[in-house]
Structures are given as structure tokens and as C-alpha cells.
Amino acid sequence: MKVFIVYCHPSKDSFTNDVYKSFERGLRDAGHEIIISDLYDMNFKTDISEEEYLRETYYRIDGIKSKDVLIEQKKIQSSDAIVFIYPVFWTEAPAKLVGWFDRIWTTGFAYKPDPTMKVLEKALFIVCAGKSMKSLIETGEKSAMETVMLGDRIRDRAKEKEMVIFDNVTHWNEEARSENIPLHLSKAYEMGIKF
Numbered sequence: 001m002k003v004f005i006v007y008c009h010p011s012k013d014s015f016t017n018d019v020y021k022s023f024e025r026g027l028r029d030a031g032h033e034i035i036i037s038d039l040y041d042m043n044f045k046t047d048i049s050e051e052e053y054l055r056e057t058y059y060r061i062d063g064i065k066s067k068d069v070l071i072e073q074k075k076i077q078s079s080d081a082i083v084f085i086y087p088v089f090w091t092e093a094p095a096k097l098v099g100w101f102d103r104i105w106t107t108g109f110a111y112k113p114d115p116t117m118k119v120l121e122k123a124l125f126i127v128c129a130g131k132s133m134k135s136l137i138e139t140g141e142k143s144a145m146e147t148v149m150l151g152d153r154i155r156d157r158a159k160e161k162e163m164v165i166f167d168n169v170t171h172w173n174e175e176a177r178s179e180n181i182p183l184h185l186s187k188a189y190e191m192g193i194k195f
Contacts (some may be wrong), residue, residue, distance in 0.1 A: 026192020046099020130170030
């Protein structure tokens with residue numbers, strides 16, 4: 001399977017980066033082909049321009065798309081599955097990933113009229129959260145993240161869709177963090193192997 005990973009974290013010295021590397025290693029060990037967009041390494045432009053806004057707001061498929069947008073859309077079209085790996089920032093993905101959706105999910109590609117984006121076999125979100133799952137559920141944050149990513153951003157753009165949250169890795173509780181990290185990294189590798 002050809003898997004497109006969209007990775008978004010500002011630091012190489014992070015748990016999220018370790019998750020990304022573990023998952024990627026699992027994919028490679030399973031024989032999958034991988035395409036990667038590391039949004040921070042690419043210095044991906046997140047702000048939508050006025051020209052892009054006007055194209056989108058009036059559903060103009062004839063509007064010019066930037067080269068960086070066309071490259072990302074080509075990566076999607078050449079893949080069987082897409083995986084997003086990122087940390088939770090205020091119940092949301094980092095701004096770079098939000099901006100990626102703003103700019104890549106264009107009219108005529110990801111939505112009306114007559115979208116040309118292929119329906120992917122799988123869409124997976126691997127999310128790293130400082131909070132515990134219990135807290136994320138109690139506050140409604142888990143549900144909110146799933147609604148935004150699985151419901152709105154993926155919707156019917158993939159046959160299968162899932163969000164996996166690696167929780168309880170905050171530096172506020174180093175004891176829980178040190179217990180959870182090896183378990184999460186092992187799971188990330190297994191997810192890659194079984195993808």
C-alpha cells in the first residue's frame with residue numbers, strides 16, 4: 001500500500017516525533033511505500049491568500065492553484081491511504097496542519113463542484129495528547145477532535161477512518177509519562193506493521 005504521511009510538529013525532540021518514527025518504521029518493515037510531508041521541515045505556507053479565498057468562496061474551479069498546493073494534491077492522488085500525525089494544541093491540530101487543510105482541500109478537488117479527489121482506502125489520525133483519555137472524554141475534547149477531523153475534514157473522502165489518541169504524556173506528570181511512552185511507541189510501531 002502507498003501511504004501518505006502528513007506530519008506536523010515543530011520539534012524533532014518530542015514524543016510526537018518518536019511516535020512518527022515508530023509508526024513509519026512499522027510501515028517500512030511491513031513493506032509499505034511511504035510519501036512524507038513534514039510540514040515544519042517544508043516550511044509549509046499556512047495562510048490562505050486573498051486569491052485563494054476568493055476562488056474557494058465562489059467555488060471557482062478555474063482559479064490558479066499554487067505549486068505547493070498542486071504538489072500536495074498530487075501526493076494524495078498517488079496514495080492509497082493518508083495518515084496525519086500531530087500533537088493536540090488547544091483541542092486542535094497545530095496551525096500548520098489546519099492551514100494545510102485550508103489550502104489543500106480546494107473547491108473542485110476535495111469538495112463541490114464535482115470533486116476530483118480520489119476516495120482513499122484509509123485515513124488515520126495519530127494524535128498525541130498531554131491529557132488523559134478520561135479527561136479528554138469528560139471535557140468533550142475527544143469528541144470535538146473526532147467531529148472536526150473524521151466528520152468534517154475526512155467525511156466520505158476515505159472508506160475507513162480512525163483517530164488514535166496517545167494520551168497522558170504531559171510533562172506535568174513525569175511518572176505517568178515515563179510509563180506511557182514505551183507503551184505508546186510500541187503501539188505506534190504495531191499500527192504501522194498492521195496498517
